[in-house]
Amino acid sequence: MKILIIGAAGMIGRKLTERLAKDAKLGHEAIEKLILADVIAPTAVRAPGIEIEAHELDIVSEDAVSSLIAARPDLVFHLAAIVSGEAELDFDKGYAINLDGTRYLFDAIRREGQEQPYCPRVVFSSSIAVFGAPFPDKIGDEFFSTPKTSYGTQKAIGELLLSDYSRRGFFDGVGIRLPTICIRPGKPNKAASGFFSNILREPLVGQEAVLPVEENVRHWHASPRSAVGFLLHAATMDTAPLGVRRNLNMPGLSATVGEQIEALRRVAGKKAAALIRKARDPMVADMVDGWARDFDAQRATSLGFVADASFDDIIKAHIEDELGGTLP
Amino acid sequence: MKILIIGAAGMIGRKLTERLAKDAKLGHEAIEKLILADVIAPTAVRAPGIEIEAHELDIVSEDAVSSLIAARPDLVFHLAAIVSGEAELDFDKGYAINLDGTRYLFDAIRREGQEQPYCPRVVFSSSIAVFGAPFPDKIGDEFFSTPKTSYGTQKAIGELLLSDYSRRGFFDGVGIRLPTICIRPGKPNKAASGFFSNILREPLVGQEAVLPVEENVRHWHASPRSAVGFLLHAATMDTAPLGVRRNLNMPGLSATVGEQIEALRRVAGKKAAALIRKARDPMVADMVDGWARDFDAQRATSLGFVADASFDDIIKAHIEDELGGTLP
Numbered sequence: 001m002k003i004l005i006i007g008a009a010g011m012i013g014r015k016l017t018e019r020l021a022k023d024a025k026l027g028h029e030a031i032e033k034l035i036l037a038d039v040i041a042p043t044a045v046r047a048p049g050i051e052i053e054a055h056e057l058d059i060v061s062e063d064a065v066s067s068l069i070a071a072r073p074d075l076v077f078h079l080a081a082i083v084s085g086e087a088e089l090d091f092d093k094g095y096a097i098n099l100d101g102t103r104y105l106f107d108a109i110r111r112e113g114q115e116q117p118y119c120p121r122v123v124f125s126s127s128i129a130v131f132g133a134p135f136p137d138k139i140g141d142e143f144f145s146t147p148k149t150s151y152g153t154q155k156a157i158g159e160l161l162l163s164d165y166s167r168r169g170f171f172d173g174v175g176i177r178l179p180t181i182c183i184r185p186g187k188p189n190k191a192a193s194g195f196f197s198n199i200l201r202e203p204l205v206g207q208e209a210v211l212p213v214e215e216n217v218r219h220w221h222a223s224p225r226s227a228v229g230f231l232l233h234a235a236t237m238d239t240a241p242l243g244v245r246r247n248l249n250m251p252g253l254s255a256t257v258g259e260q261i262e263a264l265r266r267v268a269g270k271k272a273a274a275l276i277r278k279a280r281d282p283m284v285a286d287m288v289d290g291w292a293r294d295f296d297a298q299r300a301t302s303l304g305f306v307a308d309a310s311f312d313d314i315i316k317a318h319i320e321d322e323l324g325g326t327l328p
Numbered sequence: 329m330k331i332l333i334i335g336a337a338g339m340i341g342r343k344l345t346e347r348l349a350k351d352a353k354l355g356h357e358a359i360e361k362l363i364l365a366d367v368i369a370p371t372a373v374r375a376p377g378i379e380i381e382a383h384e385l386d387i388v389s390e391d392a393v394s395s396l397i398a399a400r401p402d403l404v405f406h407l408a409a410i411v412s413g414e415a416e417l418d419f420d421k422g423y424a425i426n427l428d429g430t431r432y433l434f435d436a437i438r439r440e441g442q443e444q445p446y447c448p449r450v451v452f453s454s455s456i457a458v459f460g461a462p463f464p465d466k467i468g469d470e471f472f473s474t475p476k477t478s479y480g481t482q483k484a485i486g487e488l489l490l491s492d493y494s495r496r497g498f499f500d501g502v503g504i505r506l507p508t509i510c511i512r513p514g515k516p517n518k519a520a521s522g523f524f525s526n527i528l529r530e531p532l533v534g535q536e537a538v539l540p541v542e543e544n545v546r547h548w549h550a551s552p553r554s555a556v557g558f559l560l561h562a563a564t565m566d567t568a569p570l571g572v573r574r575n576l577n578m579p580g581l582s583a584t585v586g587e588q589i590e591a592l593r594r595v596a597g598k599k600a601a602a603l604i605r606k607a608r609d610p611m612v613a614d615m616v617d618g619w620a621r622d623f624d625a626q627r628a629t630s631l632g633f634v635a636d637a638s639f640d641d642i643i644k645a646h647i648e649d650e651l652g653g654t655l656p
Contacts, residue, residue, distance in 0.1 A: 091496065132572055144472045146491065146573045153492040157485050163474065164481040168419065244460055245474045 001026065002033040004068055006059060006105065007079030009038035011184065012125065015228050016077065021047035026075070027236040037068055038080065059101035062108070069108040072118055075235055076171075078105055079125045085191060087151040098154035106161055110170040122162065122173040123234045126247060128220060130156040130177060133290040141249060141299040148290060159247040167244045174234040174242070176300075179222040179252030182260075183318040192287045196221065199257070200264055200315060203275035205328055212281035215258035218293040222252045223314045225321060226307055233305055241303065251307035253314065254294035263311035267319075268327055329354065330361040332396055334387060334433065335407030337366035339512065340453065343556050344405065349375035354403070355564040365396055366408065387429035390436070397436040400446055403563055404499075406433055407453045413519060415479040426482035434489055438498040450490065450501040451562045454575060456548060458484040458505060461618040469577060469627040476618060487575040495572045502562040502570070504628075507550040507580035510588075511646040520615045524549065527585070528592055528643055531603035533656055540609035543586035546621040550580045551642045553649060554635060561633055569631065579635035581642065582622035591639035595647075596655055 003020060007013045017036060024031055024047065036042035037055040045052060057064040059080055069076075080101065081087075087094025102124075112118045129152035130145040145156040159175045166173040184197040188209075195212055196219060202209035222230070230250050239246075255263075265273040297305075308314050319325060331348060335341045345364060352359055352375065364370035365383040373380060385392040387408055397404075408429065409415075415422025430452075440446045457480035458473040473484040487503045494501040512525040516537075523540055524547060530537035550558070558578050567574075583591075593601040625633075636642050647653060 142472050144470050145488070147488070148495070148572050150492055150496070153488050156488050160473070160475070160481050160484050160488075164478055167476065168478070244476050 001029045001031055001075060002035065002071065002073040003031060003075045003077070004035040004037065004071070004073035005077045005079065006037045006068070007077075007081065007125075008036035008042040008054075009040045010079055011186070012181070012224065012227055012231070013038065013077075013079050014043065015224050016079070016231055017042070017045050019228050019232070021045045021050060024049060026232065035068065035071060035073060059104060060096050062104045065101070065104045066108040066111070069105075069112050072112065072120075074120055076105070076109070076120050076122045077125075077231060077235070078102065078122060081125070081155075082151070083191070084129060084149055084151040087154065088149055091150060094150050094154060098151065099157055102154075102158045103161060106165050106170070110165065113170055119169065120171050121235055121239075122171045123231055124158060124162050124173060124175040125231070126155045126159050126175045126177045127152065128177050128179060128249070128292050128295075130159065131292050135292055138294045138296040139249065139292055140296050163244050163246040166239075166246050172239050173246050174237070174239060175247035176230050176234050177247065177249050178227055178230065179220040179250060181224055181227055182221040182314060183223065183322075185224065185318070185322045192284050193219075193291075195284070196257075196260070199276050200260060201318065203264060203272040204268055204315070204319065204323065206275070208275045208277055211257065211276050211278050212284040213257060213288055214280070214285070215261065216256055217285075217288055218254060218256045219288070220252045220254055220292050220295060221308070221311075221314065222250060223308050223317045225317045226252075230305055237304060248300040248303070248305070249295050249297045251297040251301050251305050252295065253308050253311060255311050260311055263315055267312055267315045329357045329359055329403060330363065330399065330401040331359060331403045331405070332363040332365065332399070332401035333405045333407065334365045334396070335405070335409065335453075336364035336370040336382075337368045338407055339514065340509070340552065340555055340559070341366065341405075341407050342371065343552050344407070344559055345370070345373050347556050347560070349373045349378060352377060354560065363396065363399060363401060387432060388424050390432045393429070393432045394436040394439070397433070397440050400440065400448075402448055404433070404437070404448050404450045405453075405559060405563070406430065406450060409453070409483075410479070411519070412457060412477055412479040415482065416477055419478060422478050422482060426479065427485055430482075430486045431489060434493050434498070438493065441498055447497065448499050449563055449567075450499045451559055452486060452490050452501060452503040453559070454483045454487050454503045454505045455480065456505050456507060456577070456620050456623075458487065459620050463620055466622045466624040467577065467620055468624050491572050491574040494567075494574050500567050501574050502565065502567060503575035504558050504562050505575065505577050506555055506558065507548040507578060509552055509555055510549040510642060511551065511650075513552065513646070513650045520612050521547075521619075523612070524585075524588070527604050528588060529646065531592060531600040532596055532643070532647065532651065534603070536603050536605055539585065539604050539606050540612040541585060541616050542608070542613070543589065544584055545613075545616055546582060546584045547616070548580045548582055548620050548623060549636070549639075549642065550578065551636050551645045553645045558633055565631060576628040576631070576633070577623050577625045579625040579629050579633050580623065581636050581639060583639050588639055591643055595640055595643045
């Protein structure tokens with residue numbers, strides 16, 4: 001089978017690419033070709049027996065997107081997006097990439113099918129940013145989308161298009177609303193949610209991290225490994241039970257910052273936990289106050305999506321996947 | 329004040345225009361100018377003291393929309409849409425008018441405000457078609473949008489854009505999800521929902537009407553008079569309590585077909601009710617089965633929107649507004 005990953009150079013895109021290259025099959029089907037596309041050149045990946053094609057392109061170019069689809073991939077992962085902060089700062093860019101780019105992709109698939117039958121699986125990475133406070137304690141599967149960011153608005157629109165194009169038979173879409181990814185590998189970034197990862201990742205390698213909120217702050221998490229698992233399950237699941245309701249709240253782990261720190265202490269010891277320095281940042285604390293804390297992701301769970309079992313597991317997965325299996 | 333009505337030649341657009349022309353004011357403000365726009369030339373309206381401007385234009389033309397906004401109306405009613413059936417048959421046309429046209433309008437307002445401050449009230453007519461079965465018995469204010477038509481998808485996207493553009497301060501938007509309009513004046517049309525009106529309107533003037541579904545079918549209704557009332561209230565209400573949740577389920581009247589017929593019998597007599605001929609149409613019955621039956625429109629009601637009190641009232645309003653106040 002041929003697989004196209006749009007947004008292949010992002011953190012999740014790279015991990016998904018590596019996993020597919022390693023498995024060399026998806027479900028029961030051998031992978032013949034991986035087409036990697038991103039606005040920055042996707043990094044090469046070793047995959048004996050798989051043809052790899054890498055494209056540096058912008059999905060705001062309708063022609064570029066059409067040329068990717070002309071290869072008629074059996075499966076398309078659409079992970080490309082301008083992130084929340086940037087979409088808020090640059091209104092036009094956010095709508096151009098997150099809305100127009102998504103529509104170009106969906107329409108390129110539709111047009112490809114007008115020539116001769118074509119109906120690939122499309123897996124779309126959406127976000128819990130489609131929800132906006134005030135929330136119930138646990139957000140249910142039928143809670144409405146009232147985003148409080150342009151990014152969340154664009155993701156919610158992508159979801160609606162995904163459902164309609166699937167209903168009309170242009171492709172077979174699944175939208176997955178990812179929890180906040182924790183522990184996000186790499187350097188600390190400027191995302192307001194970054195501290196959820198920083199307070200674990202940095203102490204694990206003996207470095208200090210700053211906690212800008214109170215320990216009772218509750219949030220909704222999934223490890224990068226789980227996120228890749230969600231994408232693979234969405235790519236292979238039976239979509240018949242979805243009907244027109246193609247977008248799913250992914251299961252995750254609801255934990256307070258205090259519970260995260262307890263897990264760090266259990267896995268890496270008191271010294272690691274002592275590297276977290278509290279320095280309340282009222283701006284960050286205010287933003288986090290409007291974020292989803294917990295979900296009841298019954299539907300996705302019943303459809304076979306599996307979340308991390310504990311924060312201890314999330315930390316151990318990070319040690320295995322990013323630190324070579326042992327603490328320094 | 330200057331008021332722009334886009335979609336002024338439609339049934340609701342005409343009734344809104346007539347009402348504004350008659351009142352000559354909105355809230356406490358005198359109306360100086362009414363700008364009427366539609367893809368078919370809006371009919372003239374008599375309004376002494378009000379300047380009337382009529383434009384025959386297509387909102388798929390970005391320039392045409394911008395030229396309307398260049399007049400900087402204080403209030404914009406966006407009622408233009410390709411209806412459900414046509415948007416389902418002509419995919420491109422539905423998206424072009426209902427999605428792109430709406431976005432051109434919203435962006436024209438945003439760009440107008442970039443030159444010098446401009447933040448009009450925008451009232452957007454959305455639809456209960458943003459919801460798709462299965463439903464709860466009563467659809468609440470926080471039920472999610474999973475439309476089963478391209479029209480419903482396009483309306484749901486318009487709602488998301490309306491909220492985001494309002495949140496960013498580009499305009500002050502209110503989206504209202506209208507119930508099915510009953511009694512729709514004029515000739516029977518081909519809409520699958522047409523029979524809800526036909527079975528009252530035709531017998532009231534001594535003509536036969538066909539009922540294609542069982543009498544226990546329940547649906548959600550509002551009179552044209554109420555719909556105009558909703559638009560006027562949305563145009564003048566305090567929008568501060570809305571927050572980012574700019575789209576409201578309008579209150580309505582939930583009634584079975586049997587209750588509609590009972591009301592007809594009370595208002596117009598047994599002879600009128602006897603003109604309804606039952607001829608079950610399985611295709612119509614199937615479609616209607618997937619439609620919303622009842623709502624708990626608490627939020628809109630608490631914000632001052634008022635529905636029809638009974639089907640007797642709906643029929644009496646039709647007799648007053650369309651039949652000169654008496655039955656033939």
